Amino acid sequence: MKKYQCTCGNTLYFTNSLCLSCQRPVGFLTDAQVISSCDINSDGHWIATFNGKAYKQCANYADLNICNWLIPLDSADSLCQSCALTETIPDLSKPDNLKLWFRMEQAKRHLVYTLNKLGLPIIGKAQASDGLSFRFLEDELEEALYGRELTIKNTVTTGHSNGVITINLKEAEETKRLEMREKMNERYRTLIGHFRHESGHYYWDILVKHSPCLDEFRRLFGDERQDYQQSLERYYNEGPAADWPDRCISAYASMHPWEDWAETWAHYLHMVDTLESANEYGTSLENKTLANPLIDDYPHTATFNDESFNTLIEDWDKLTNLLNALNSSMGLDDAYPFVINERSKEKLYFIHLLVRAI
Template sequence: MLGFIPDEVKLSAFTTNQYGNLQASCNGKLYRKCKNYSQYNACNWMVSYDDEHDYCLSCRLNDIIPNLDDPENMTLWFRLEQGKRRLLYILMTLGLPIKGKTSSNPSGLSFSFLRDEIEDQYGNELTVKNFVTTGHASGLITINLSEADHSARIDMREKMGERYRTLVGHFRHESGHYYWDKLIAKSDKILEFRKLFGDERLGYVESMQDYYKNGPNQNWQTVWISAYASMHPWEDWAETWAHYLHMIDTLETANDFDFSLAGNKIVSPIPAEKLHDQAYIATNFTHIFDNWCQLTRALNGLNRSMGMDDAYPFVISITALDKLRFVHEVIADQQD
């Protein structure tokens, strides 16, 4: 049996000892399955044997989950949990703080998975009674359950004119809003943020209305990481943050599989030691981006050989690269 151990940030095999308890092969310690693992097989994270909680660190962050009496919801929830755990894994790997919502921390991180409320009117005609908007508010990340329906998500991607739309992308984007509040809003980095991304005090609602009415900025490719990023500085940050997590997670996976391109090994983007020296932080980012360019060129070539869409449908401008470097520096500061 396999299970992920959050405090070790490691997947481990487990054996059953003479007392019937699960023992991790990686450290010899005893664990229990998360309740959502043992009851629904919707999670694969473990809970320390002496921990009083029934749920793992990931599932404790859930505020609302779908109605599991509906069999379809079970499948969609499973996919959402996969995306959420992948997000949490890379956040842990980068040493970013993950603190859940409590009475003493009302703006802590939490997740709500909701479905549009549908009502039947005029015979068989279905109408949306309450539409769920994927987004972030005061630590709560809400994901519309339909995003876990592959056909519905692809349909929305086409309607929105997007080349990339995934579940894990939603989680990474919304986490960017959460960490903007935690790492930028009241920090000494706010002035540098405004220099790179713009003034976030610009009216958000007005910017959103303008974006959906008139479309993205005409020269968005030269300034922003995506068309949506051109809507408002907050969205620019969230899109850039998500993109950085795309890079780190994919490069770490490639390194774990011992990828080499043209004789050059893809190195791990996670430094073996904490980054303190600013020159080293800058050099580390340069290596990350160089590896990323090599890997994504190969990924796109492989996908095209299979007749599939590009795995990486982006071109990073110099301005967008400076923003990615800023995200890298902000995260490096958290590793002190």
């Protein structure tokens, strides 16, 4: 993630809606893909200091302060690209749901930013039946027969189906997410991680399902035609495959080829986004500045020894070693508690080539 600069010289960040130095309103320009401070003219239009163009707030920015994205003034849209993808929002009459919805949308905007930077197609279900949409749902509770204790009547399962990504609202609550992480014996569980993983299922349909590379996918990840429900039950009854550390990026990836792909896809997005941030801050390790993989002139060739992929892996290895060491010094868990084995590198390379070919 990049940082930006207000016209007053103050640093602006992706989540800002106000410059804390000069008090100018701030928004993300959806057409330019940058954060900009703005001046509001006599007509109430937002004039971006970045390019002098006129914008309007996304309706979720203007009405609820859930968003911080701006739309070109002449656009007929009332919602920004990211908010328009949301099909179902939480019940805002309930305490804390506005805050939890904000966290959901913030993570989704982060995802959409990265997908745009990679040049991946983002088409909403309003435009195409096979498009993408999001539902943010919460478990349905019921009151016990005796007493006032609430129990779960229906549990919302985070997942993807035919372009619809559903995420349980409790994933936006830190304590509940940590509780699930312990229950599922996971070393890493984040809100942005859910968005990246579930987007992988959607992009498998877009990039792999009917493509010439399906055979190569099956060689690397396995045959996705094996019964998913049986694989799921086996995973939760017996645990991950014994050899998963040698061929998968995570234990859960060994459950089914679709999950292997989605986990690897999520890690690819972790890598490119975090390395962009490191590059933006001028991070240099071993006398070499870490490269930004989200720029057009990032080195690439169409050979197996793809220079851009080698750079990506080498820089990621250096950076995560540093991040884990820093976290350890602070008494925190590893920022990246994974080891990328050789088989997973092949899978990441497969995704890298698919993305670079777009």
